[in-house]
Amino acid sequence: MPVELEYRFWNEVRAGLGVEEAAAAVGVSRNKGHRWVGERGGVMPQLAAGRRTRSLSFAEREEIGLLSAANSGVREIARQLGRAPSTISRELRRVKHQRAPGDRHRLPYRASMAQADADERARRPRDARLATNLALRREVQARLEENHSPEQIAGRLREDFPDDPEMWVSHETIYQALYVQGRGALKRELVKHLRTGRALRKPRRAEGERRGRIPGMVNIAERPKQVEDRAVPGDWEGDLILGSTASGSAIGTLVERATGFTLLLHLRGDHTADTVAEAMIHKMTELPEQLRRTLTWDQGSEMSNHVRIADVTGLDIYFCDPHSPWQRGTNENTNGLLRQYFPKGTDLSKWGPGYLDKVAAELNNRPRKRLHWRTPAEALDKLLSNQANPPGVATTA
Known part of the structure; x- marks a missing residue:
């Protein structure tokens, strides 16, 4: 089985497909897909050409193979890939592992063989x-x-x-x-x-639960870079905090990245895509337009109506990579604070919208170290005031 086929499979998994769906997409049996996952212990290899990691990606190795075949030198290859010359030189030396003992003939560099060699070395146990x-x-x-x-x-x-x-x-x-x-x-x-005090790590989703690809979703990689600066208000991160399994209850959380200002969504009865969309539209349209720039969410099915939400609210909605909660770090931290009010394993449906607004107000008036001990409400008010009266612009009484 060509190693390139396995890496196409992992690209599909990274994009959000299940194991069997990804196997079908690249034309292999579902058993083969499950075998690939088992061989790697469920850990995805580094694949993406545009995402810099310490290790070379398969796409970079393909580029090295093409440039090497064109007789480009080590420094020229390093310049084109934006890597250190020592990295390229070390990578090209992998060909010595592809020769029979005693054979001094130098083989051409092949990306698939180099990737297989790198994977094999990565699997070897190391001292902790x-x-x-x-x-x-x-x-x-x-x-x-x-x-x-x-x-x-x-x-x-x-x-x-x-x-x-x-x-x-x-x-x-x-x-x-x-x-x-x-x-x-x-x-x-x-x-x-540890904060959780658990003796074992607990998976975030129940066994057998799987998330599919949401039609029309835009990946977080396409989100404007200025969102990272947190200089302008209006960029939000969102998620659900879930109640007990028996109740099927949940509360929606929205956190503004620049200030930590929090909104809570009251979800009546369930947390289906329609219910979440109605609650979010109701809450977000209460805000001024300049506070509705972007929203970042994970790939949960509750956001299947993201196109409708974007049309009504004017938000640009982006989705995180699978299993990447750190891409919504502000929201994850806030959800941890909210568990003080809404403990895990309890029925969240008993809390009405009035109580949710009260809890949000408490959080928004709690001093934060990262805001130099201002509250999120004060920080948001200051940012909005600066937008309304930029420095150097005279105001009339």
Whole structure:
């Protein structure tokens, strides 16, 4: 089976198709698709040509093959791909693994064989960083005991040891060392210092639940870059917080990126696409037009009516990549705060729109460190005032 076919399969999965749908799209059996997923432990390889990662993507390897065949030098290939010459030189040396022992004939570089070699090397077990570095393990354990989160620990270690990469570790490595047996040497009881306090990681969706591709959706990669700056109000992130399974209840959450200003959607009876659309249109049309620029949501079926929402509200709606909650980080953090009012596993349908507005008002009047201890309401009011009276423009009494 050509390795290119497997990577086409993973591109379809990344775009939102299920395993069996992606297998059908590239013309292989569903059993083959499930086998590919099993061989990689469900982890998608790096594929996208436009997304820079530490590892070369398959598309970049194809480009290296074409340029190498055209007798381009290492530095020229590196310049065209925007990579370091050492990266290209190391990649071209992969051909030595494609020769028989004792054969000194240099084979041409082939992207598919180089990718297969890289994948094989990536699958090999490595010593866990926290298991082999005693000083790093002690630092991480001490900070966990002070109730620092893995992400805070990872970020702070780079600040405290800027010239010592051996004392750096990713937050995911810390989680792996806590949750996955054999992946590290952290004491298992340290999980009680995590915010969730769970002894096991819990999947975000029930077993067997699957999300399909939403027709006409626009990926977050096409969202305007100025949204990242948080300088202008009107860019929102949204999601649902779910109640107990038996109740089937939910509350919609909308958070403005620049200020953290929060709106809560009262969903009557269910959280179907029609119900979510009605609630969102009702709430968003109460806002001034300059506060309705963009909305970023995940690929949940509750947003299947996104075209209608965009037409009525004027919002440009973008969808996150699958399994990428960090692309809505402001909303994810706010949902964590809301669990103080709406605990997991409870029936959320008992809360009416008046109570939801009261909770939102409390959050919007809570001082925030990132706003220099202003409240979201104050920060939003200041941004709107600056828009109405830009510097250097005289106002009349």
